[in-house]
Amino acid sequence: MSARSLTIGRLADSAGVNLETVRYYERIGLMPAPARTEGGHRSYEPEHAQRLRFIRRSRELGFGIDAIRRLIALSEPGVQACCEVRDMAQDHIASVDAKIEDLQRLRKVLRQAVADCSEGGRVRCPVIDELGSS
Amino acid sequence: MSARSLTIGRLADSAGVNLETVRYYERIGLMPAPARTEGGHRSYEPEHAQRLRFIRRSRELGFGIDAIRRLIALSEPGVQACCEVRDMAQDHIASVDAKIEDLQRLRKVLRQAVADCSEGGRVRCPVIDELGSS
DNA sequence: CTTGATCCTGTAGCGGCTACGGGTTGTAGC
DNA sequence: GCTACAACCCGTAGCCGCTACAGGATCAAG
Numbered sequence: 001m002s003a004r005s006l007t008i009g010r011l012a013d014s015a016g017v018n019l020e021t022v023r024y025y026e027r028i029g030l031m032p033a034p035a036r037t038e039g040g041h042r043s044y045e046p047e048h049a050q051r052l053r054f055i056r057r058s059r060e061l062g063f064g065i066d067a068i069r070r071l072i073a074l075s076e077p078g079v080q081a082c083c084e085v086r087d088m089a090q091d092h093i094a095s096v097d098a099k100i101e102d103l104q105r106l107r108k109v110l111r112q113a114v115a116d117c118s119e120g121g122r123v124r125c126p127v128i129d130e131l132g133s134s
Numbered sequence: 135m136s137a138r139s140l141t142i143g144r145l146a147d148s149a150g151v152n153l154e155t156v157r158y159y160e161r162i163g164l165m166p167a168p169a170r171t172e173g174g175h176r177s178y179e180p181e182h183a184q185r186l187r188f189i190r191r192s193r194e195l196g197f198g199i200d201a202i203r204r205l206i207a208l209s210e211p212g213v214q215a216c217c218e219v220r221d222m223a224q225d226h227i228a229s230v231d232a233k234i235e236d237l238q239r240l241r242k243v244l245r246q247a248v249a250d251c252s253e254g255g256r257v258r259c260p261v262i263d264e265l266g267s268s
Numbered sequence: 269c270t271t272g273a274t275c276c277t278g279t280a281g282c283g284g285c286t287a288c289g290g291g292t293t294g295t296a297g298c
Numbered sequence: 299g300c301t302a303c304a305a306c307c308c309g310t311a312g313c314c315g316c317t318a319c320a321g322g323a324t325c326a327a328g
Binding site for chain 3: 008009019
């Protein structure tokens, strides 16, 4: 166990990720299986920490596991794949845009229903009516 | 079987919901168990269709199953619960707002990385660098 | 050497469906 | 009335991305 080795707990903490998630990532092949101590405990090197941070950051930005797999492959040194990465990011931006628009639309409906609620004089609940419509 | 009865397939179609989803809703108690034909097929009345549309609409607006359960209870005739419904809607709007802001933030990061990409002169991929940072 | 924190594996659960497989019923046409 | 085939039945398993156990082994500090 070298001086820079990390236990799974420290690794997880250092990347801001749940410990069980690290094992999950290993199981699905997103993190490489690390060396083990004699007793069978996982022993990570600093490059594992970097990889895990990369994954966490990608997740935060909304990339799915498969996309991250591709991003990792494309980020290997020696691979000239900036264009592909940019295309993936652009696709992802498009889907984020779509999601934002969806949410804005439904927010508008909800706001309208709530606003109707605050006006007096109605017999029934405008929010319930909105849900019942269509 | 009355003239207005519906099979599960017609019910599902009429509400724009997958047939299996209807059975799922019954299993989790979101839809009431309907009458059955002699042969055991489900037989729905028009009020089931209305309920199912209510659920679908609520899902479209992003309410979770538990929230819908409460909304259904509050929408029972005789319940004066417009304020509670409005509060639920407002809470939901707040969470939608938060989600929109999250997505807008990450969109900004992605756009910046892609924009950096389009400028020449960089040695490494700015998107990959962004993912590796932090 | 003891204690207690950390680690191990395996499995099951979450939400909200969706998709089988293998069997039974309903219904339209002849 | 009979046949064909669509539509239904139930139960179970899978999807994503984790998270949370249980029941045990190991590690490190005192």
